[in-house]
Amino acid sequence: MREPKVLLxxxxxxxxxxxxxxxxxxxxxxxxxxxxxxxxxFHYLKSTRGSKTxxxxxxxxxxxxxxxxxxxxxxxxxxxxxxxxxxxxxxxxGEIDDIRRPxxxxxxxx
Numbered sequence: 001m002r003e004p005k006v007l008l009x010x011x012x013x014x015x016x017x018x019x020x021x022x023x024x025x026x027x028x029x030x031x032x033x034x035x036x037x038x039x040x041x042f043h044y045l046k047s048t049r050g051s052k053t054x055x056x057x058x059x060x061x062x063x064x065x066x067x068x069x070x071x072x073x074x075x076x077x078x079x080x081x082x083x084x085x086x087x088x089x090x091x092x093x094g095e096i097d098d099i100r101r102p103x104x105x106x107x108x109x110x
Contacts, residue, residue: 027069027092027103028055038109042067054078054087062086069103 011029013022035042035058043057045066055078056067065086068078072093079087090103 023092024070027071027090030103031056031067031069031090031106034106034109040109052078052080054082057084074100 011022011026013025013029032042040058045054045057054066054068056069058065058067063086064084065088066079066082066084068074068087068089070078070089070091072091072095074089074091076087076089076099078089087099089100090106091100092103094102096102
């Protein structure tokens, strides 16, 4: 019998913390795991604790994409002062509009 294949690393954040406290980090971990598995290069943009900046930058043939990973309440305020044409909020939920896409869709990259 073969061993099962582990697709994601175990969420070690959950070992000592409540789910509500770590959900934001788990979303960002999911983003990083999915892009890494699809061999897509990305950069983490956070610089100082508490500042309102987007989470990630992805460059492709058409230019740069700035991405914010978050829950249903995430809005455009994270992109204030960012000079990039393509901005996307990847949210935990099924909402789709001009800037918002469901986070789970990254699971189809691999």
